[in-house]
Amino acid sequence: MNPVEFGRISSPFPAASFATRRGPVDVIKVSAGSRTSSVAGAIAGVVREHKRAEVQAIGAGAVNQAIKATAIARGYLQEDGIDVICIPEFTSVDIEGKERTAIRLVVEPR
């Protein structure tokens, strides 16, 4: 998996890239190997453009990277005067035909 991978919620094929995504907010998929600074930059970019970002992580390592990235993104966005909060929720995702429980972090201005 790429350090930061974007995909639409409803699609098993994450095709959109950071540079080209448009329309509905893409989900930022985080893995245990994702770099927190890269993910943080992605979160900040999506929040600046869409006023909201969704971060998805499966497993403890991925959730840890996702939450650290969100903390870093808060710092980036504070420099722009944007005070973001985070709403954690459970979500089900289909991974190769198997249903897995993921953590979704919704990041949006307070």
Next chain:
Amino acid sequence: MNPVEFGRISSPFPAASFATRRGPVDVIKVSAGSRTSSVAGAIAGVVREHKRAEVQAIGAGAVNQAIKATAIARGYLQEDGIDVICIPEFTSVDIEGKERTAIRLVVEPR
């Protein structure tokens, strides 16, 4: 470590229990072995009483339990008409004389 351990931010001796804590908001310390439902109940209780809870976790397993517990606590509090959000931040804690980086989740009404 107990499933849910409370301690004051400034004290290396987390002595206060859930039943006896008073005054400033105690930190809910979460470990990788903490039960999410217990931590969620603690978060909900502290938010109901103090309008704010602080959850502290060190390491991926603990952070994962903490964020899952926060998602569950959101559900508990929504039943009371309280819509909580979460603010993740880095913090330094002293563990047996060594400085460790912890994740602190501030949970408060939106």
